[in-house]
Amino acid sequence: MKLASSLSRLGTETAFEVLVRAKELEAEGRSVIHLEIGEPDFNTPVNIREAAKAALDEGYTHYGPPAGLPLLRQAIAEEITRTRGVGVGPDNVVVTPGGKPIIFFSLLACVDPGDEVIYPNPGFPIYESVINWMGARAVPLPIREENDFSVDVDELAALITPKTTFMILNSPGNPTGGLINRDQLARIAELAIEHNLTVLADEIYSRIIYEGEHTSLLSFPGMQEHVILLDGFSKTYAMTGWRAGYGVMPEELAFRVARLMTNSNSCTNTFVQMACVEALKGPQDEAWAMVEEFRRRREVIVEGLNAIDGITCRRPRGAFYVLPNVRALPRSSKELEEYFLEEYGVATLSGTSFGTFGEGYLRLSYANSLENLREALARMAEGVRKL
Ligand code: PLP
Numbered sequence: 604m605k606l607a608s609s610l611s612r613l614g615t616e617t618a619f620e621v622l623v624r625a626k627e628l629e630a631e632g633r634s635v636i637h638l639e640i641g642e643p644d645f646n647t648p649v650n651i652r653e654a655a656k657a658a659l660d661e662g663y664t665h666y667g668p669p670a671g672l673p674l675l676r677q678a679i680a681e682e683i684t685r686t687r688g689v690g691v692g693p694d695n696v697v698v699t700p701g702g703k704p705i706i707f708f709s710l711l712a713c714v715d716p717g718d719e720v721i722y723p724n725p726g727f728p729i730y731e732s733v734i735n736w737m738g739a740r741a742v743p744l745p746i747r748e749e750n751d752f753s754v755d756v757d758e759l760a761a762l763i764t765p766k767t768t769f770m771i772l773n774s775p776g777n778p779t780g781g782l783i784n785r786d787q788l789a790r791i792a793e794l795a796i797e798h799n800l801t802v803l804a805d806e807i808y809s810r811i812i813y814e815g816e817h818t819s820l821l822s823f824p825g826m827q828e829h830v831i832l833l834d835g836f837s838k839t840y841a842m843t844g845w846r847a848g849y850g851v852m853p854e855e856l857a858f859r860v861a862r863l864m865t866n867s868n869s870c871t872n873t874f875v876q877m878a879c880v881e882a883l884k885g886p887q888d889e890a891w892a893m894v895e896e897f898r899r900r901r902e903v904i905v906e907g908l909n910a911i912d913g914i915t916c917r918r919p920r921g922a923f924y925v926l927p928n929v930r931a932l933p934r935s936s937k938e939l940e941e942y943f944l945e946e947y948g949v950a951t952l953s954g955t956s957f958g959t960f961g962e963g964y965l966r967l968s969y970a971n972s973l974e975n976l977r978e979a980l981a982r983m984a985e986g987v988r989k990l
Contacts, residue, residue, distance in 0.1 A: 614732030617956035621940070625950040636979040638967040639950040641777060641924065643841035645896075648889035651840060654881030658874035667873040670861035671698025671849070675876045678883045683834075683851050686809070687819040689827060695851050697860045698871045698879075702807045702835035702848030706771075707733055708863045709831045712856060713801050714739045714769050721762050722771040723754075725778055725926070725957030725964070727805065730771050742767070745960045748917065748928060752781025756790045763794065769801050772820065775808040778957045778966035779926045780919020785818045792823035795830075803831045807848070808922040810839040810890065813898050815920070821851070828853060838922075839890055840882045845875050897923045900969040900976055907980035908967075911987050923970045926954060930963040933990055939965060942990075947982040 621639045629635050646652075670676065676693035683691050699705055706729055714720055716738030722730040724743035734741040742762050746752050754772070772791070774783040783791070795802050804820045821830045835848025850860060864870065882890075901919065908916040908927045916927035929939055936953040943949040943965075954961025969976060 609736055609738065612735040612738075614728055614735065616728050618952055621944065621950055621952060625944060628944070628948065633948055635944070635948045635950055636971065636975050636982070637950050638969070638971060638976075638979055639952050641968050642843040642970060643838060643893055643923070644970045644972070645841040645889075645893050647841050647845070648882075648885075650885045651842070651878045651882050654885070655845075655874050655878035658877035661877075663874040663877050665873060667870040667876065668861075669864040669870050670857065671696065671871060672873065672876045672880075675880050678880050679849050679851070682883050683821075683832065686817075687821045687832070689821055691827070691851055694854045695857055696849055697852070697857050697864065698847070698849045698876060699864065700846035700848075700868055700871050701837060702805070702833050703729060704864075704868070705831065705833040705848060705850035705860075706730060706803065706805070708860045709801075709803050709833075709850065709852070709856075710734060710737060710739070710769070711863060712859050713831075717766070718768040719764060719766040720769045720771065721759065721767060723773055723776065724959065725954055725961035726771070726773055727777050728957055731958060739769075740766070743958060743960060746776065746779055746781060747960075748926075750781075751917065752776060752779035752919070752926070754783050754787055754791070756787050756794075759791065760794055763798050763800070767798060767800060769803070770795070771803045771805065773805040775812060775817075775919075775921025777808065777922055778924050778952070778954070778961070778964075780917075780922045780924050782812070782815070782920045783818075784815075788818055788820050789823060792820060792826050792829075795820075796825055800829065801831065802826075802829055803833060805833045807833060807835055807838055809834055811894055811897060811923060812921040813894075813901065813919075817921075831856070836879050836882055841893065842878075842882070845872075845878065847871060847875050847879050897969065900971075900973060901925070903973055904967065904969045904976050904980070907977070908983075911980075911984045913987055914983075923968055925967050925969060926961075926964045927967070928963060929965055932987065936962055936965060943983060943986055947986045949979045949982050949986075
């Protein structure tokens with residue numbers, strides 16, 4: 604079969620490949636602790652599950668509008684107005700099956716082949732993959748440990764050329780847990796206006812923050828014309844498998860992105876959307892309790908990793924990942940990923956799964972029980988001793 608040449612430029616998310624290998628080992632009877640996959644280990648809160656069941660019984664089993672059910676778009680607009688402090692309406696909102704399609708659609712809608720797109724590296728691998736696949740030029744913005752995994756705005760400014768049209772930011776960040784603070788965002792907003800850039804602000808971890816408050820680029824004056832905000836239900840409400848997320852953007856763009864939905868998915872699952880209304884409007888205590896549990900786990904994993912000779916680990920400020928520095932160990936990040944999985948049954952991800960600037964790091968998701976985290980740390984400590 605003939606394949607399109609562009610496919611050779613399409614990347615992937617290694618997390619799913621490591622998961623497959625980890626499952627093979629488990630099928631052979633080995634014990635594996637999963638720290639590779641980025642999803643909350645909690646069940647979706649019961650009120651949300653009940654809302655989905657009720658919606659099924661009420662007949663939400665048909666096609667819906669490509670941009671999303673008006674009720675959900677209204678609820679999202681209210682949520683964004685409240686949390687980001689800017690007035691947005693339902694016509695600014697497009698609901699998609701997960702937050703991920705917003706990455707895909709916003710690049711498709713805004714970027715031409717040959718344009719330069721700045722993206723965080725290490726960062727969510729789908730950014731670089733889709734930019735390359737489209738034939739645009741992927742320009743990495745290094746996310747450095749010495750900056751506490753935030754953004755160096757001077758370095759960012761130096762990357763902007765006349766061909767730069769689009770930029771991706773992710774705060775709180777995957778795989779680093781880093782935050783971009785208010786002052787940095789203010790300067791980035793100025794750059795976006797000065798160079799007329801569109802910015803995809805990936806805020807999928809906006810509710811999972813341990814220090815301070817989430818600040819959105821959308822909140823800054825003039826940014827509503829420049830920002831596509833991505834958020835969703837996967838992480839906040841432990842709904843990864845439901846596939847529900849959204850983008851908030853200028854109306855003119857929302858209309859086009861909805862058309863991309865018409866051409867691809869038709870719409871997002873309608874009974875899932877009714878459950879999302881409940882997620883936003885119903886009690887929030889379970890969602891906040893998850894954050895508190897992540898906070899306890901963060902302490903255990905950061906302390907445990909720092910106690911291992913040759914590993915140092917910063918305390919992440921958001922999301923549920925740590926990115927320990929393993930440069931002092933006599934193996935590459937990829938070799939360590941394989942070593943810990945094959946020899947010690949601990950599934951982690953090489954920092955290089957998130958881009959070339961991830962060399963010298965491993966990413967561990969601490970969306971796992973304290974008991975499993977302690978066992979994984981003991982196994983890794985033993986593994987490091989044997990190196
Ligand atoms: N953006 C970032 C930074 C992520 O880490 C993820 C998921 O891991 C997504 C977007 C996509 O989320 P969803 O599962 O809602 O598609």
